[in-house]
Amino acid sequence: MAATEQTAALTPVLTKRWLSPKSWTLRTYEQLEGYTALRTALAAHPDQLIQLVKDSGLRGRGGAGFPTGMKWGFIPQNDGKPHYLVINADEGEPGTCKDVPLMMADPHSLIEGIIITAYAIRANFAAIYVRGEVLHCIRRLNAAVREAYQAGYLGKNILDSGFDLDVVVHAGAGAYICGEETALLDSLEGKRGQPRLKPPFPATAGLYASPTVVNNVETIASVPYIVNGGSDWFRSMGRDKSPGPKIYSLSGHVTRPGQYEAPMGSTLRDLLELAGGMKDGIPLKFWTPGGSSTPLFTAEHLDVPLDFEGAAQAGSMLGTTALQIFNETVSVPWAVMKWTQFYEHESCGKCTPCREGTYWLAQILERMVRGEGRPEDIDTLLDVCDNIFGRSFCALGDGAVSPIVSGIKYFRHEFLELCETNRANLADRAQQAEQRPVLAGANQ
The missing domain is CATH 1.20.1440.230 (NADH-ubiquinone oxidoreductase 51kDa subunit, iron-sulphur binding domain)
Structure with missing residues (x-):
């Protein structure tokens, strides 16, 4: 199926609750299939969940595109150490603005994904590391975590499953370097945020030198949908090596800047059509496919498939799908x-x-x-x-x-x-x- 056809036919997945009244509350979330995936997941074996995510082809939405199920599978089991899950919500890449709106509009999708992921990797503690400047988002996340505790979705013996999980929301201090996973871990431990030498990798020596999974917000928020829909359903969207839906952030000289959900592999031409085209009709000059840290594209790249392989083959990177659009007036x-x-x-x-x-x-x-x-x-x-x-x-x-x-x-x-x-x-x-x-x- 061509990307244009996918875009036209797609029913929103990740953003389907965003426009619902008080979408950030537990009540709205539960009315719209919230926490149904958690019940399914807790009835399965953790290894089955890891395999399900591997089969779905879900890849990290934070920029690197590493296979999520494979990352989970790297965590050593029966090693006698505590396991940790850390959510990288330090969204500091210029032009990137998808994770904060997701946490603002639908924080419980992230929390449900966290519980399922923690159960799969046998972790009993999870931290959400949020960029410190987004104070309203931090407050909303904290409120959602409190609601989840009160409803029995967090804490001891979740839904009588025997599984325990504690979640904390940690505010960073606004350092771009803390978006790098090992610098984030150092910051979370109370140290100066600087990248660590690798190896060892976080999978074996992460937070407090224990096995740790670090995943992006959008990655983990995708997990409940995979549990409910199955791997084949998830693969029905996007492209073979980069399946699933994706939130694309369009900013700059477009008529309607904002977040647009579309299948992986959609093109800028598709997304500009959704966003109402170039602002004031001034032609496109150059753009970033994944934020300012990715090589620039020009008007000649309008039809490049925006997935990990497509962007790389054209000489850039998908990154965080932060599309900064510049018209011919910009030097x-x-x-x-x-x-x-x-x-x-x-x-x-x-x-x-x-x-x-x-x-x-x-x-x-x-x-x-x-x-x-x-x-x-x-x-x-x-x-x-x-x-x-x-x-x-x-x-x-x-x-x-x-x-x-x-x-x-x-x-x-x-x-x-x-x-x-x-x-x-x-x-x-x-x-x-x-x-x-x-x-x-x-x-x-």
């Missing part, structure tokens, strides 16, 4: 500079390539945008990017260079134009200096 060097300033500010400073490299990239781009660039600056930018990519401690460095390298790849002429403007200005100043009259006899 590419200016946009790249603004993103680079963000990464310079958010670099944790642990490794030299990222700490020093993002600083110099920002300095060069700021000078170019001021109209003081030189043609050799383009080669310098690419050289610095080459010394960061693949050499930084975590993926922040790789993400920081992506918009620069792709921006120069597709819009080198705009960077050169800035340099030509500078050259013309220097020539004018030199000419004016030559024509300036000399005051004769000034020293006499």
Whole structure:
């Protein structure tokens, strides 16, 4: 089935409750099939649930796209250690805005997914690590957790199953680096948020050096639907290697920016149609498929399937499906500079390539945008990017260079134009200096 046909035929799954009255309450959630999947899951063996998620093909919705069931299966069993589940709700990628609306509108879908996941991996403690700036979202999550405790869905002997689970909502301090799973774990433990050396991986040495699963909000919120619908139903949406529904975040120069649920593999052309097209009819110039840390696409990529394989084959990454849309009025060097300033500010400073490299990239781009660039600056930018990519401690460095390298790849002429403007200005100043009259006899 073509992606356009999928988009037209799709009945909302992840967002189906969002517009219901008081959708965030337990009462509304239970009226709309809420916690029915939990009862089904608790009647099954944990290993059956892991296999079900493996069969569904669910892949991490936080950016990396790692198979979720496989990640759960990595947790060693009968090891005598406590197991932990951590939800990465530190949504800090520029342009990404899907997890916060999900937690605001339907927090119980996340909580039900957490209980099922914790049961599957034999964890009795789960933490939701939320970005500290979204205070209203944190309050709503806390209220939903209290409701779940009062209804017997959390705590001791859940639904008389003999399974115990405690859930806490933890507010981060607003550091982009804490979106990296090991930096998140350090922050959760009360340390400075910095990425850890891997291996060991969280599956064997995560939170408090114990086996831990770290998953994104949208990933875990998908689990109850898989339990109720089955793996074949989940695979009926999306594409073979990237099945299921997906929340795409559209921002920028579109008529109706917002969250759009569509099958994995939908195209920007499909999504723009849902969003009412380009704002004011000004043509598309460039866009990000998965936030600012993914290489840019242009108007020529309108029909690229937005799933993990499709985006990669076209030279970018699906990332968090944060589609930032820019029309022809936007300068590419200016946009790249603004993103680079963000990464310079958010670099944790642990490794030299990222700490020093993002600083110099920002300095060069700021000078170019001021109209003081030189043609050799383009080669310098690419050289610095080459010394960061693949050499930084975590993926922040790789993400920081992506918009620069792709921006120069597709819009080198705009960077050169800035340099030509500078050259013309220097020539004018030199000419004016030559024509300036000399005051004769000034020293006499």
